[in-house]
Amino acid sequence: MxxxxxxxxxxRACLTVVARPGDPWLGALLETHGAARVWADxxxxxxxxxxxxxxxxxxxxxxxxxxxxxxxxxxxxxxxxVEAGIRFVSPDDPEWPGRLSEDRVPPxxxxxxxxxxxxxxCLRSVAVVGARSATPYGEHVASEMAYTLGExxxxxxxxxxxxxxxxxxxxxxAVGATVVVLACGLDVDYPRGHAAxxxxxxxxxxxxxxxxxxTTPRAPDFLIRNRLIAAxxxxxxxxxxxxxxxALNTASHATEMGRVLMAVPGPVTSAMSVGCHVLLRDRQAxxxxxxxxxxxxxxxxxxxxxxxxLRVEADLSPETSRxxxxxxxxxxxxxxxxxxxxxxxxxxxRALGVLAAAGLVERCxxxxxxxTPR
Amino acid sequence: MxxxxxxxxxxRACLTVVARPGDPWLGALLETHGAARVWADxxxxxxxxxxxxxxxxxxxxxxxxxxxxxxxxxxxxxxxxVEAGIRFVSPDDPEWPGRLSEDRVPPxxxxxxxxxxxxxxCLRSVAVVGARSATPYGEHVASEMAYTLGExxxxxxxxxxxxxxxxxxxxxxAVGATVVVLACGLDVDYPRGHAAxxxxxxxxxxxxxxxxxxTTPRAPDFLIRNRLIAAxxxxxxxxxxxxxxxALNTASHATEMGRVLMAVPGPVTSAMSVGCHVLLRDRQAxxxxxxxxxxxxxxxxxxxxxxxxLRVEADLSPETSRxxxxxxxxxxxxxxxxxxxxxxxxxxxRALGVLAAAGLVERCxxxxxxxTPR
Numbered sequence: 018m019x020x021x022x023x024x025x026x027x028x029r030a031c032l033t034v035v036a037r038p039g040d041p042w043l044g045a046l047l048e049t050h051g052a053a054r055v056w057a058d059x060x061x062x063x064x065x066x067x068x069x070x071x072x073x074x075x076x077x078x079x080x081x082x083x084x085x086x087x088x089x090x091x092x093x094x095x096x097x098x099v100e101a102g103i104r105f106v107s108p109d110d111p112e113w114p115g116r117l118s119e120d121r122v123p124p125x126x127x128x129x130x131x132x133x134x135x136x137x138x139c140l141r142s143v144a145v146v147g148a149r150s151a152t153p154y155g156e157h158v159a160s161e162m163a164y165t166l167g168e169x170x171x172x173x174x175x176x177x178x179x180x181x182x183x184x185x186x187x188x189x190x191a192v193g194a195t196v197v198v199l200a201c202g203l204d205v206d207y208p209r210g211h212a213a214x215x216x217x218x219x220x221x222x223x224x225x226x227x228x229x230x231x232t233t234p235r236a237p238d239f240l241i242r243n244r245l246i247a248a249x250x251x252x253x254x255x256x257x258x259x260x261x262x263x264a265l266n267t268a269s270h271a272t273e274m275g276r277v278l279m280a281v282p283g284p285v286t287s288a289m290s291v292g293c294h295v296l297l298r299d300r301q302a303x304x305x306x307x308x309x310x311x312x313x314x315x316x317x318x319x320x321x322x323x324x325x326x327l328r329v330e331a332d333l334s335p336e337t338s339r340x341x342x343x344x345x346x347x348x349x350x351x352x353x354x355x356x357x358x359x360x361x362x363x364x365x366x367r368a369l370g371v372l373a374a375a376g377l378v379e380r381c382x383x384x385x386x387x388x389t390p391r
Numbered sequence: 392m393x394x395x396x397x398x399x400x401x402x403r404a405c406l407t408v409v410a411r412p413g414d415p416w417l418g419a420l421l422e423t424h425g426a427a428r429v430w431a432d433x434x435x436x437x438x439x440x441x442x443x444x445x446x447x448x449x450x451x452x453x454x455x456x457x458x459x460x461x462x463x464x465x466x467x468x469x470x471x472x473v474e475a476g477i478r479f480v481s482p483d484d485p486e487w488p489g490r491l492s493e494d495r496v497p498p499x500x501x502x503x504x505x506x507x508x509x510x511x512x513c514l515r516s517v518a519v520v521g522a523r524s525a526t527p528y529g530e531h532v533a534s535e536m537a538y539t540l541g542e543x544x545x546x547x548x549x550x551x552x553x554x555x556x557x558x559x560x561x562x563x564x565a566v567g568a569t570v571v572v573l574a575c576g577l578d579v580d581y582p583r584g585h586a587a588x589x590x591x592x593x594x595x596x597x598x599x600x601x602x603x604x605x606t607t608p609r610a611p612d613f614l615i616r617n618r619l620i621a622a623x624x625x626x627x628x629x630x631x632x633x634x635x636x637x638a639l640n641t642a643s644h645a646t647e648m649g650r651v652l653m654a655v656p657g658p659v660t661s662a663m664s665v666g667c668h669v670l671l672r673d674r675q676a677x678x679x680x681x682x683x684x685x686x687x688x689x690x691x692x693x694x695x696x697x698x699x700x701l702r703v704e705a706d707l708s709p710e711t712s713r714x715x716x717x718x719x720x721x722x723x724x725x726x727x728x729x730x731x732x733x734x735x736x737x738x739x740x741r742a743l744g745v746l747a748a749a750g751l752v753e754r755c756x757x758x759x760x761x762x763t764p765r
Contacts, residue, residue, distance in 0.1 A: 154658060157660070158659055158660070282656030282657065282659060283658055283659070284528060284656075284657055284658055285532055285655060285656060285657070285681060286531070286532070290656070291680075294656060294678055294680045297656065297678035298678040298679070298680070298684060300674070300677075303674075304656070304668055304671035304672040304678070305672070306668045306672070307659060310672060
């Protein structure tokens, strides 16, 4: 007998196989009827559940999903993933980045590979993106930025491409963990030349994708993936971008989602800086020349190193303060902390994430405890 | 017997010898009592005329000016200047740039050398400024920008230094006239290495200074001079600037005066672009990557080439339209045009300047006429 929550997660994992990420109709169906119901209807070839404002062509889409759903072997999907070191994180999971729920169409779920905790890595993070065909200048700036951000315990989130993405991850790994967001299945090392890099990332950091095991990437998938990069982070930095670079697509997602958008200037004679200069000229992005500028743009949360507690606990919200007061020095599980704090489970998890990022609580075998003095 | 206007101009010329440019007290005295009265009082060693809100230490300053005034040979000052090819332009002169009168403390008067008409050159102009110790990148960008602005009949205004200033002037000369703003007397070629450049500028363009013949430059004079560069133009572009570059001083004058401030981005690894990036980061300046961006920032006036008439005469103010209607095809003097247009002399001169800049009227022996069809 599976729990309701487990059924929801399993259904969501299967939905990542049948539907492309970011489908607004499926997003609305999930919100109204729940993943388990939607999945059961697809598998049983029942008609789509009713939804106000149903989009044209939905019948056809639903049938396509339903046909694909017949071919999904739920146990094999999850079993093979686990064997490949890939876990499925659903919105109910403590590892789910709270920030994603602000998105108009949040991912149905995320496939995650690596030792890091996705939620905690993304709390104090910044997307460092840019052209695949980067110049040595761009790669240098991306490296310096990711490294220095890492020194300030800010995690670099980026794609897995050559150029800016690769340079940023390589530098970030040298000083901490990073998050690679892929457009393909996490067992597909794309590009091949980054297989070793991805293995390095998995130690301490994570790779994440909306796509299931075995999915090879096609061009439009990268645009969908860019949405996730912007959504996972409080801010996006465009290091280098040609006039039609995919990084500008990530930039416009960041703006749409109300995230901080930043761009690195470069020589006006460089085609690879044209996109950045357009963002600056149109005042869509703030000008940043290095990690210090990025930290200043991201504000107080990013400026608090993880390994040092917040000096000013007055910065905490009343709810977060109550949760902090409820964390015992000896450690307790999330549920019992929520009970002691008088809050609900989700709010308590969110508060614990904030407190962990600020170094005010830490994980322990029992769950969470106040940090041990060093 | 000299006219009142001539007496004012002569007094102002002498005042440029005794007082440093931009003295707010002298500015106020001139506005309240007129230059002739102030100069006469200084020469006669009379006490300073009364002024509400007189500043502390004024007595001492006045005595110093008065002492210096005794040594000024008015006729020699103007005679020697004329011999050196230098004329004195006072606020009553048709060549006085109207824009200067918006300044908090306008120059007492301007020394001008060269064949160009300062007022008309400044109408459609932009200040292109930057570091003396510019990089090859900065000099390249300054050259491209000044040249392309010249192609669009926009005049480059800059200082006379090596680096950005020199690069901009050299390129601008190749396509049109330029305005060099000096911190020294116009007979003092500073720096010496630019003597030939200054001679080139004088053919078609002008050199301008607030300082009289023979004044050698000292460090603080350049800061005072920067005020004039910003004041002469509707917008200032900083091409390259170190963290403490004098170009940033010009930039802050431009902002204070409500001029358009622009900055060219560069490699974040270049110390010579740090100043530009600070202006961009703090959103004090707009990001421009070339002449096209500058033209877009400067708006409609800058986009109208001088040698082509405005298409939309509806853009003209009612007063300027009346003046245009009063200009005969055969030509007439400014005074008779003012009479025919029913306006005052100063307003008519201002309108004629605008019309000339738009190519709707042109100079002729009689004064002004409608352009001869080509």
